[in-house]
Every structure is written in structure tokens, then in C-alpha cells.
Amino acid sequence: MGIGEDIQGALSDEILATAVGDAWRLAEAELLDSVVRVSEEIQRLEALRVKLVGAVDHRCHVDVLGFPNAKMWLASKTLLEVGAAGRIVMLGRGLRFQPEIADQFFGTTISAEHAALVMKFCERPPKGMPDEALDDCRRALLLAATGPTANTDAVRAVIARLERVFESDDPPPSEDTERNEFHASKTLNGRVAVKGDLDAVTGEMLLSALSGLSKPRPAQDGTKDERTPGQRRADGFTELLRRYLDSGVAGEEGGERPHVSLHVNVKDLADHGGCGVREPHRTSSADEGLFAVDGVAWTEWMGPLSITAARLLSCDSIVTPIVLDGNGAPLDLGVSSRTVTKRQRKALVARDRGCAFPGCGAPPSWCEGHHIVHWSKSGPTDMDNLVLLCGFHHRLLHHSDWERWGPIGIPCSFRPGRSIGSGSRSRPTTGAGPKRPDHGGTQHHTRCRLGDRTGPCRRAGMPSSGQSSNSERL
Numbered sequence: 001m002g003i004g005e006d007i008q009g010a011l012s013d014e015i016l017a018t019a020v021g022d023a024w025r026l027a028e029a030e031l032l033d034s035v036v037r038v039s040e041e042i043q044r045l046e047a048l049r050v051k052l053v054g055a056v057d058h059r060c061h062v063d064v065l066g067f068p069n070a071k072m073w074l075a076s077k078t079l080l081e082v083g084a085a086g087r088i089v090m091l092g093r094g095l096r097f098q099p100e101i102a103d104q105f106f107g108t109t110i111s112a113e114h115a116a117l118v119m120k121f122c123e124r125p126p127k128g129m130p131d132e133a134l135d136d137c138r139r140a141l142l143l144a145a146t147g148p149t150a151n152t153d154a155v156r157a158v159i160a161r162l163e164r165v166f167e168s169d170d171p172p173p174s175e176d177t178e179r180n181e182f183h184a185s186k187t188l189n190g191r192v193a194v195k196g197d198l199d200a201v202t203g204e205m206l207l208s209a210l211s212g213l214s215k216p217r218p219a220q221d222g223t224k225d226e227r228t229p230g231q232r233r234a235d236g237f238t239e240l241l242r243r244y245l246d247s248g249v250a251g252e253e254g255g256e257r258p259h260v261s262l263h264v265n266v267k268d269l270a271d272h273g274g275c276g277v278r279e280p281h282r283t284s285s286a287d288e289g290l291f292a293v294d295g296v297a298w299t300e301w302m303g304p305l306s307i308t309a310a311r312l313l314s315c316d317s318i319v320t321p322i323v324l325d326g327n328g329a330p331l332d333l334g335v336s337s338r339t340v341t342k343r344q345r346k347a348l349v350a351r352d353r354g355c356a357f358p359g360c361g362a363p364p365s366w367c368e369g370h371h372i373v374h375w376s377k378s379g380p381t382d383m384d385n386l387v388l389l390c391g392f393h394h395r396l397l398h399h400s401d402w403e404r405w406g407p408i409g410i411p412c413s414f415r416p417g418r419s420i421g422s423g424s425r426s427r428p429t430t431g432a433g434p435k436r437p438d439h440g441g442t443q444h445h446t447r448c449r450l451g452d453r454t455g456p457c458r459r460a461g462m463p464s465s466g467q468s469s470n471s472e473r474l
Contacts, residue, residue: 043108051106054092083195087116094119104142114145117155121162124173129166137162174200210236219359238391239366264297264310266376311374312398340369340386352388362390370394 057070067073074085095102182196214236216225297310355362373379
């Protein structure tokens with residue numbers, strides 16, 4: 001069948017009629033059948049796209065594409081991300097040299113994911129496998145990958161058995177550390193995209209480390225954890241990184257142990273709203289540009305960061321005041337001091353016994369010290385102005401209208417801000433967290449520079465110059 005016939009056959013009139021019609025009018029049997037048939041058509045179209053993209057990759061020069069490669073061209077012309085476009089290009093390129101796999105894939109008997117797995121094995125077979133065994137191995141893999149009941153684990157299981165059969169002195173691909181890759185790149189929206197390919201042992205360590213940190217955590221009243229599995233793993237990975245940086249076992253870089261560094265004007269910290277207390281709305285003047293230096297924090301790796309996030313980081317940190325002149329040149333470096341000391345953290349653990357937000361129950365080792373009134377707004381660093389919060393609820397108080405409410409003391413009370421609902425009832429803690437052993441204090445290795453060129457630094461121990469800046473290590 002030619003490509004023209006493929007295109008004509010892939011879009012049948014019946015499927016199009018179903019797509020543009022009202023699905024709710026279909027009987028259940030018709031609805032189920034339509035989903036299966038549409039999925040089959042999508043598989044045919046996907047196979048056709050791989051075939052066409054493979055031809056583009058083989059035939060079209062960069063002068064015609066207008067891009068350095070077919071992957072970048074495809075991503076620019078479609079809704080595909082660069083990584084997904086790259087996988088399509090690699091599959092189309094590889095199938096040109098694997099006709100047996102291509103016949104099965106273009107015949108829509110195996111999926112793109114399974115075709116890529118089989119192709120990768122055939123391109124890089126075990127070093128102990130003789131050439132004459134390749135055809136039999138390919139047939140076994142294609143059989144495991146064929147049909148709607150096939151799954152990736154079954155294909156990988158066959159690959160693992162073949163690797164054991166033809167085992168050599170070299171480690172199998174699944175355990176070959178030389179194939180390991182880990183990429184962490186900044187995205188255009190200021191986030192970090194992570195992609196990796198790890199050997200089985202490293203993967204086991206990663207999954208074991210994440211397992212306990214990413215399991216569901218129902219509230220004390222039995223309320224279900226609403227986070228998705230992906231969100232729980234991301235939170236667990238964040239906690240894993242925080243504990244590593246807090247442990248103090250990391251090697252030095254540039255003469256210092258690794259930590260998160262932040263530079264921000266201390267006046268912006270004092271002026272900015274949020275931090276779990278109600279403040280009047282702050283309006284921007286007409287001459288404040290969108291990308292002005294004032295009102296934006298800065299990190300060494302990720303660049304700009306919101307003042308709200310800066311206030312969250314600086315709640316429990318090591319602060320180094322730096323006095324600047326009118327041009328921003330450093331004049332004097334003050335003595336570093338910790339916003340929440342080790343002794344205070346131990347006292348917080350003894351008092352709060354975990355996250356103080358009602359019903360949370362996160363253990364103390366998952367928690368951070370939070371200033372109810374931020375120290376940049378003259379909030380004292382004493383027990384009456386501190387509360388222990390887990391990472392989620394610490395972010396909640398800084399990034400939403402939730403606020404600490406009522407008189408200082410234990411139990412704490414929290415309530416949504418007025419923008420959420422003026423009739424909302426406050427939620428007192430019912431006994432701060434579960435009783436747990438004292439884990440002691442931890443050190444947060446994060447450094448932030450807090451620059452204030454217009455007003456005095458009001459925190460005790462900071463210079464009173466009208467031109468000052470602070471550097472924090474969390």
C-alpha cells in the first residue's frame with residue numbers, strides 16, 4: 001500500500017462521522033466500539049507519521065528544513081515537544097535499517113514504544129550474542145510485543161532473559177553505568193525539565209529513596225491525600241534534595257558547601273505582601289517596569305524568582321548583610337547570622353511535634369521554621385513568632401491567602417484570607433503533630449543576597465545604613 005492510500009484509508013467516513021457527531025447519542029456498545037476503532041486509526045496515523053518523518057530525515061537538507069535537523073523542524077511545526085519529536089525521528093531513521101520491525105510497526109501490530117525497544121536491542125545486542133542468533137531474538141521480541149495485550153514490562157522481561165542467555169564479562173545494558181544519562185535544563189517558563197536514563201541499581205536506589213517520601217499522607221482526620229502520584233514523587237524528590245543539602249555531607253564548591261543561593265533587596269522583602277498575615281493591597285507605580293531590578297529576587301542557577309518565594313526561603317536561613325553604595329558596589333560585609341537557630345528549632349520540635357497546620361501531622365524532619373511576621377518587617381525571631389510547618393503548608397501560607405490567626409500560642413489557628421471567603425471559619429490545631437522523638441536542628445545550606453539601597457535594615461544585628469544588602473544561607 002502506498003503512502004497516498006495510507007492517508008486515504010486512515011480517515012474513514014465512519015470514523016469522521018463519529019468524531020463530529022454527538023457521542024452522547026451513541027449506545028454503550030457503539031461508544032465502546034468507536035473508542036477502539038478511533039484508537040486503531042490513531043495507531044495507523046502514528047505509523048504513517050513515523051514513515052513520513054523518516055523520509056524527511058533521510059531526504060530533506062537543512063536548507064530546505066530551515067532548521068539544523070528534522071527533530072527541531074518537526075517540533076516547530078507541530079504541538080510536539082522537542083523530546084517527543086526526537087523519538088519519532090529516531091524511530092523513523094532506525095526502521096529504515098530494520099525491515100522486519102518496520103513491517104510489524106507499519107502494519108500496526110506493535111506500538112511505537114515497543115518498536116523502539118526491539119530496535120534498540122537489535123542495534124546494540126549483548127556482546128556475547130553471535131550474529132546468527134539475532135534473527136531468532138528479534139522474532140521472540142516481536143512476538144512479545146504483538147497485540148493489544150502486549151506491555152512494556154513483558155518486552156523488557158524477554159530482553160532481560162536474552163541478556164542473561166548471552167551474558168558476557170561485560171555488564172548487561174540494564175546494568176551498564178556507562179549508558180547513564182541525566183539532564184536538568186531550564187525551560188522558558190522558569191522551571192526545570194528533568195530527564196534521565198539510569199542503570200538498574202541506580203534506579204533501584206532512586207525509587208527506594210522516593211518510596212517512603214512520596215507515599216500518600218492522609219490527614220489526621222482520615223481525609224484522603226489529594227495529590228497525584230506524580231505530585232507526590234515531585235514532593236518526595238524535593239524533600240530528598242532538602243535533606244541532602246541540610247545534612248552537611250556534600251563536598252565543597254567554590255570553597256563552600258552546596259546550598260541554594262538567593263539575592264534580593266531587603267526593602268522588597270519588607271514591602272511585599274504575603275507571608276501568612278493580612279496586608280493592604282500594594283499598587284505599582286507607572287514607572288515600575290515589568291523587568292525592573294527592584295521587586296525581583298535572583299538565584300544563581302535559575303535567575304529571577306518572585307519575592308513571595310524569596311520570603312519563604314528566608315524564613316529559616318543564614319543571613320549575611322552587605323552594605324552597598326549608590327551604584328550597587330559592596331562597601332561592607334556583615335557577620336552571617338541564622339534566622340532560626342538550632343536551639344530554637346529544637347524548641348519548635350518539642351512544642352509543635354511536627355507541622356502545626358491542623359490535621360497535617362508531617363514529622364519534624366519534614367518541617368521548616370516559619371516567621372508569622374517576617375523578620376524583614378521587624379518580626380522577631382523568637383518562639384512566639386515562629387511555627388513549624390511542612391514544605392507544603394509553608395508554601396501555602398506564602399503563596400495563598402491562608403493566614404495565621406488569633407493570639408500567639410499553641411494550638412495555632414489558621415484561616416483562609418478574605419479573598420477566599422470572609423465567612424470561612426478558622427481552623428485551630430488539635431494538638432500540633434503526633435509525638436515523635438526530637439530530631440534536633442538542621443542546617444539549610446541556602447545563601448541569599450538581600451539588597452536594600454533605600455531604607456535602614458531593621459533586623460537586629462544588621463547594619464543600620466540606608467544602603468544595605470543581605471545574603472542568606474538557608
